[in-house]
Amino acid sequence: MAPERFDAIVVGAGPSGNAAAYTMAKGGLKVLQIERGEYPGAKNVQGAILYAEALEHLIPDFREDAPLERHVIEQRVWMMDDTSHTGFSYRSDDFNEEKPNRYTIIRAQFDRWLSSRVRDAGATLITETTVTELLRDLQGRVIGVLTDRHGGPILADVVVMAEGVNGLVGQRSGLREELKPKTVALAVKEMLFLPQETVESRFNLTGDAGVVIEAMGTITQGMTGTGFLYTNRESLAIGVGAIVSDLAATGIKPYALLDAFKRHPSIAPLIAGAEVKEYAAHLIPEGGFNAMPDLHGEGWLIAGDAAHLVNAVHREGSNLAMTSGRIAGETIVWLKRRREPCDKEHLAEYRKRLEDSFVLKDMRKYRKVPDLLHGNRQLMDLYPRLLSGAAQTWLRVDGVDKRAKESAILRDLRRKRGFGGLIGDAVKLARAWR
Numbered sequence: 373m374a375p376e377r378f379d380a381i382v383v384g385a386g387p388s389g390n391a392a393a394y395t396m397a398k399g400g401l402k403v404l405q406i407e408r409g410e411y412p413g414a415k416n417v418q419g420a421i422l423y424a425e426a427l428e429h430l431i432p433d434f435r436e437d438a439p440l441e442r443h444v445i446e447q448r449v450w451m452m453d454d455t456s457h458t459g460f461s462y463r464s465d466d467f468n469e470e471k472p473n474r475y476t477i478i479r480a481q482f483d484r485w486l487s488s489r490v491r492d493a494g495a496t497l498i499t500e501t502t503v504t505e506l507l508r509d510l511q512g513r514v515i516g517v518l519t520d521r522h523g524g525p526i527l528a529d530v531v532v533m534a535e536g537v538n539g540l541v542g543q544r545s546g547l548r549e550e551l552k553p554k555t556v557a558l559a560v561k562e563m564l565f566l567p568q569e570t571v572e573s574r575f576n577l578t579g580d581a582g583v584v585i586e587a588m589g590t591i592t593q594g595m596t597g598t599g600f601l602y603t604n605r606e607s608l609a610i611g612v613g614a615i616v617s618d619l620a621a622t623g624i625k626p627y628a629l630l631d632a633f634k635r636h637p638s639i640a641p642l643i644a645g646a647e648v649k650e651y652a653a654h655l656i657p658e659g660g661f662n663a664m665p666d667l668h669g670e671g672w673l674i675a676g677d678a679a680h681l682v683n684a685v686h687r688e689g690s691n692l693a694m695t696s697g698r699i700a701g702e703t704i705v706w707l708k709r710r711r712e713p714c715d716k717e718h719l720a721e722y723r724k725r726l727e728d729s730f731v732l733k734d735m736r737k738y739r740k741v742p743d744l745l746h747g748n749r750q751l752m753d754l755y756p757r758l759l760s761g762a763a764q765t766w767l768r769v770d771g772v773d774k775r776a777k778e779s780a781i782l783r784d785l786r787r788k789r790g791f792g793g794l795i796g797d798a799v800k801l802a803r804a805w806r
């Protein structure tokens with residue numbers, strides 16, 4: 373019997389794979405989606421902030437039944453040293469809008485819901501099945517996949533690789549390089565249960581409103597990395613991560629970082645009495661624009677984390693995943709309607725559309741940031757300490773006059789970094805940000 377043939381196969385049922393499969397199924401294509409987990413979301417890890425805009429493009433009415441936790445009305449950004457944090461905070465009642473812009477979610481529930489919408493749109497999903505290899509014709513064109521299930525090859529005109537950061541199929545097939553320890557972070561995360569009233573009183577919240585905290589500084593012990601604490605309805609998500617090459621060089625265990633983060637005097641009172649519900653570890657692609665693989669080829673496209681599409685500066689990933697998956701799907705539907713082949717030349721349209729979107733504009737904008745962070749450890753360690761020292765000197769009322777305090781702050785800066793170092797760092801930061 374001839375193997376079954378599809379218009380498209382999607383590898384993975386995370387945000388990028390679901391967006392691609394949904395778009396193509398809605399566009400009338402015969403789509404097969406293959407997910408190795410027991411169900412979509414079973415193995416997926418995220419903080420997790422959902423950015424509504426990316427999902428609205430796919431499912432405008434998602435707020436009616438998507439499993440959302442809290443809409444975010446307050447963002448805190450904390451620069452931490454060992455005993456203090458210096459913070460920026462923005463809270464606005466404007467975020468209590470009819471269609472809020474950001475939500476916290478729990479990925480296992482969210483991915484399952486999104487996947488049900490994908491199947492309603494007409495895509496076929498098979499779970500507990502791992503794609504092991506891409507199938508190629510004699511010219512090297514991708515024409516389908518092999519899986520770990522019994523049965524022969526599955527054929528399709530195009531394969532969308534949405535297998536996440538550690539996508540072994542893409543690596544084995546030579547579509548993307550092996551992950552480099554310098555371009556990927558390892559993050560650990562815990563879900564901490566707290567009664568709803570406790571979450572609301574500790575974070576000054578009412579109704580479904582939520583707070584998110586992004587943290588950096590000495591919490592990563594000089595390594596490049598960040599931490600976070602997000603409010604769900606009746607739990608908190610807390611996590612910390614650092615670049616893998618830094619973890620390897622220092623020998624510091626990610627869970628030791630998380631334990632220390634939880635004990636920090638700024639964090640401990642917020643999570644006091646909470647019960648650990650679950651914990652997880654996951655990689656995050658943080659190499660930025662320069663670490664991206666080719667995005668398309670003969671019969672294939674790559675989307676989401678598999679394509680290294682994460683904006684580490686703004687802590688955005690799922691929206692780049694959903695948007696790239698949607699654009700991959702739209703490109704394929706467009707080619708099919710024009711009866712064009714899904715070869716490398718025609719699939720170049722995917723890259724072009726991504727270039728026109730915020731996805732590659734943002735990736736390109738921050739392309740110098742990964743190298744800046746690697747080569748300048750003082751940003752994670754010395755500056756948070758200097759900032760904290762300056763704040764203490766400035767805020768303590770101790771009989772020292774204010775001019776003397778200013779001089780003491782400047783003296784401390786000069787002694788620990790030197791004016792040349794300070795100016796050099798400011799120039800490097802400005803250049804990386806342009």
Ligand SMILES: Cc1cc2nc3c(=O)[nH]c(=O)nc-3n(C[C@H](O)[C@H](O)[C@H](O)COP(=O)(O)OP(=O)(O)OC[C@H]3O[C@@H](n4cnc5c(N)ncnc54)[C@H](O)[C@@H]3O)c2cc1C
Nearest residue numbers: 384386387388408418419420421503536676677689690693
């Ligand atoms: C700790 C942490 C916190 C984060 N916080 C945020 C946040 O708050 N906001 C945000 O926007 N982003 C966040 N991110 C990033 C975000 O999670 C990712 O960018 C997003 O999940 C990428 O989606 P994806 O579909 O490309 O990949 P994934 O979500 O990884 O999905 C890939 C899917 O492919 C499946 N798969 C893999 N290989 C195969 C195979 N061979 N065969 C079949 N199936 C396969 C996997 O099981 C998985 O379901 C965070 C990431 C981490 C680790």
